[in-house]
Amino acid sequence: MNKINLLFIGILGVLFSCQSKDQNDDVRFEETVEVSDDGVRMIPITTPSGDFEVFTKRVGDNPTKKVLLLHGGPGMTHEQYGNFDEYFPGEDIEFIWYDQLGSAHSDQPEDSTLWTIERFVDEVEQVRTALGLNEDNFYLLGQSWGGMLGMEYAFKHQDKLKGLIICNMMSSLDEYEKYAKEVLGPQMPAEVFAEVMEMERNMDFENPRYMELLGEYHYPQHVLRMAPDEWPEEINRMMSQVNPNVYVYMQGYSEFGITPGASLRGWDVRDQLKTITVPTLVVGGTHDTMDPAHMEWMSTEVANGRFLLCPNGSHLSQYDDPEHFFPGVIQFINDVDSGSF
Known part of the structure; x- marks a missing residue:
């Protein structure tokens, strides 16, 4: 399994270990980071x-x-x-x-x-x-x-x-959801897109396969077009520090639209x-x-x-x-x- 799959499976773990399916549950995300005082x-x-x-x-x-x-x-x-x-x-x-x-x-x-x-x-x-x-x-x-x-x-x-x-x-x-499902999704191999959409329909976002497929067929094509081992360290840190209390409540879990129940x-x-x-x-x-x-x-x-x-x-x-x-x-x-x- 390559680095990008591991990265996004790790993100999925953060989201689901900290957030239940009830989006009103409160969670706390804690990260210890040293910050320069300059500016x-x-x-x-x-x-x-x-x-x-x-x-x-x-x-x-x-x-x-x-x-x-x-x-x-x-x-x-x-x-x-x-x-x-x-x-x-x-x-x-x-x-x-x-x-x-x-x-x-x-x-x-x-x-x-x-x-x-x-x-x-x-x-x-x-x-x-x-x-x-x-x-x-x-x-x-x-x-x-x-x-x-x-x-x-x-x-x-x-x-x-x-x-x-x-x-x-x-x-x-x-319109974003329409574009994602009608234009971007079909750019994946047909069997991959079908599997992703099946997990979306079943709300099976906890399935590690979901992020594994996106990590291989979606993120390097449409989020950051770099080889996985060339992703900047600050972007890797940013992804690892996502606060699920905010992200999931407002956006949800889906990468092909806004999850039903999310506030946006x-x-x-x-x-x-x-x-x-x-x-x-x-x-x-x-x-x-x-x-x-x-x-x-x-x-x-x-x-x-x-x-x-x-x-x-x-x-x-x-x-x-x-x-x-x-x-x-x-x-x-x-x-x-x-x-x-």
Whole structure:
């Protein structure tokens, strides 16, 4: 069995050892990690369930170009953006790594009522205020779930934004599920896809065979297009640190849609995109888990949009197609900053 199968079987073990089939059961995910003090700031946030702290780490200092990074999951970590420090500092772009509540270095409360889009939007607003970000300098970049959160933040607070960057995320989870099942799934060998769909129908996600097949036939093709032994260490750490209390409650277990009962099921903001007027970049990968045609359409629905296609990229295009991802994102930030967008 190769490394990638072992990795994702390990993830499955984390999810199911910590989370029962009743998604209202609370769990605690604990990870001990040493964190450098350089640029690190624990930001207090207020929630309906009490006060907590979330982790941020600033890299660089630019008064007009500050990028707050929203990681995916939900319940993953800022290490999704581990390679940004290879590209942004040389372009004089300040960026902030940030673990959302429930993730990695941030507090991890056991209250599932906290895992709502509205509460996360309010958290991002509190983080923005604490960091002193405003419409003169604040770029918000979110990938996957982070892209959802970025859209939802813009619907409510775009007056605080200078620019919005939505990476590898569609505006409808029903359309995502349709794309996964009708386009991506059939790219697998027929017998493999049939077996995966049978386990999905039976809700047999505890079966190690489920992650074993995805680890061989789905993740290296559509999540990160690298040989298993070349996966960056920060991505391996991120995957091993997924907090199931958040991830399963909101997303569920399926990689071909949102599991019935998960709180994000049915999310669709296609008709709201036209209300976003702030300069917006939508990024997609040709081999993405998300439909690149849909993401290009999103860039035409917002009032002031641009589309960036990463032709060699998948869901983590910053790692498997940095040659297109970073120049495109950097160009967008510089164009908005100079007023030439």
